[in-house]
Amino acid sequence: MRHDPGPPPLDPRPHRVNAPLDDGALLRGVLAHDMRRDLRRHLRPMLAWYLLFTAFATVATAPLTTWSLAALLHWIERPLAGEFDGIAGIALALGWLALAGAFAWFVVMLQQTGMLLVSASHGCRYRTAAAALLGMLRRAGPLALLAMMQVAAHAVLALPWLITGGLLYRALLGGFDPYYVISARPAALWWFVAVFAPVLAIGLFLHATLYFRWLLATPALVLEGLGPVAALVRSRRLTRGRHLRIALLVVGVAVTVAALPLLVTELYDRAATPMLDWLPAHRWLVSAGMVLYLTLYAASALGALFFGTTLNALLVRALYLRLGGTRRRHAVERAPAHPGRFVWGAEAAFLVIALVQATLAVISMNLRNEVTVTAHRGASTVAPENTLAAFQAAIDAGADAIEFDVRLSADGAVVVFHDSDFRRVAGDASAVIDTPLATMRGFDVGSWFDPAFADQRVATLGETLAFIDRRALALVELKPDAANADALLAAVLDEVERSGYRDAVMLASLSPDLVRAARDAAPDMRLALFANAALPGTARRTDFDLLGLNHLQLDLRSVADARRRGYTLQAWTVNDPARMARYMDLGVDDISTDVPAEAVRVREERAALNDVERLLARLHSWFRR
DSSP states (O other): OOOOOOOOOOEEEEEESSOOOOTTGGGTTHHHHHHHHHHHHHHHHHHHHHHHHHHHIIIIIHHHHHHHHHHHHHHTTOOSOSOOOHHHHHHHHHHHHHHHHHHHHHHHHHHHHHHHHHHTOOSOHHHHHHHHHHHHHHTHHHHHHHHHHHHHHHHHHHHHHHHHHHHHHHHHHTTSOHHHHHHHOOHHHHHHHHHHHHHHHHHHHHHHHHHHHTTTHHHHHHHHOOOHHHHHHHHHHHHTTOHHHHHHHHHHHHHHHHHHHHHHHHHIIIIIGGGGGGSOSOHHHHHHHHHHHHHHHHHHHHHHHHHHHHHHHHHHHHHHHHTTOEEEEOOOOOOOSOHHHHHHHHHHHHHHHHHHHHHHHHHTOOOOOOOEEEEETTTTTTSOTTSHHHHHHHHHHTOSEEEEEEEEOTTSOEEEOOSSEEHHHHSEEEEGGGSOHHHHTTOOOSTTTOGGGTTOOOOBHHHHHHHHTTSSEEEEEEOOOTTOHHHHHHHHHHHHHHHTOGGGEEEEESOHHHHHHHHHHOTTSEEEEEESOOOTTOSOGGGOSEEEEEGGGOOHHHHHHHHHHTOEEEEEOOOOHHHHHHHHHHTOSEEEESOHHHHHHHHHHHHTSOHHHHHHHHHHHHTOO
């Protein structure tokens, strides 16, 4: 490394770096010229900074953020899973999302701060990158306050259209079962869309305006040393009257940034992945080739992310300076004693981490065939859902478990039914909770699917357990109505005891509170928690034996968390064979599907492969998300 001659003399006077843009300059390539110039000057120190920040975020920022949010949810006894009922629950969910947004935005601002400091500094790349980390940490407090102010402003701005949407939903759709609204799409839904769409459009327009108005607050805080409030005011002055042009530029770069990782993945899948098929059919050779492959892929993906992040940071800086922003010239801020070693250590750590992660990924690749198949409401693409005909079709398809829903009738019977009323499947608006069992028996719940199933009627839990008769596990999802959760749980437990099929039953719910109540009432009963989303570590292990996650939320971390905590992990509801293969390769324990015959077929195809073929199949399916 060449000797660093040291920083230039300090000049505390503020000065304008570039002449401000006239009204048409944004379209004449001035910003592109500034970005290319800065990229040539600062590419290597920015790369060093990016690797340094990635290591810092991996070790400190991401774990701290996840831990903080998880601790908050533990404190309020509400893991972000299942459903939030009532106004208080919805407010709690929105508050948590706002806090999570503030954390995420704060991390983005930290990264952008380092980029801005690097691009505004001189000297060797190691000192510049290392000093940027210290400069970022020194500004962490004001940046956190700025992030909270911005997110809070957006939250307040969102309240009117959220409240309007809630009131409209209650007025137009409140009388319908949500699943009926999604599947049948009644006229009231289109009225809701027609009325709410302009409100939502106006709300999003105001959010976009506020975002672009405050786009330059971070460089104002970092480069001019302003406080959070002054930085917001400064950004407002610089962007006044230019929001549309700024938006076009920023959105264009954002689309490019988002497309780059997808492009890298697609190129690897189509061009590089087939090359692995050329390797000799020896497990260790294939494993070594996959380790090298995944390491190169990780480096390529990181390079794409680095390029996109750098483009965004340089655009913000160029806009800030060209629109009249000023900064004080300053030397490189104090750096560690041996900056070269400091940054080289980060770069080496990244390569080691990428190699170790690739090795662990290959070693941990799922070669098991024990994945089970759950028929979601029976084989519900072959026969009407939640009927004995659907359950028989699921058994015939080879399903290991059958998931079905239960509710309470007006006379306290536990009936197998999903919706809160009969509108969708029987054309009757009567609510389940207001309808006696004898009346339900008269409803035809099969003709809506096909006239051949006109004989299908609502079954009770006891009848269903006797019909399944241990030919598959009965996964019973509790669907309580308002204020009858405890009564439903008690009735289900009594019915299971009377049936004599306790050993072949698992109870499930979307409500963590109901799962906890079930654990307290029946400590030895097998329990499942279904969740649309769940922050890692927020659900206590003692509450359930199976965690069912929306398959779009599943990743390697979910699988690793399940292994570490010792519960079964289910992916729901997966109907595409390619996705089934991917989740089986990922290592999930159970696939919930409307087409159990397809899942059984995919499982059997995987079982017929040898270890080398499974490794390659795992890699192929990895890219088909």
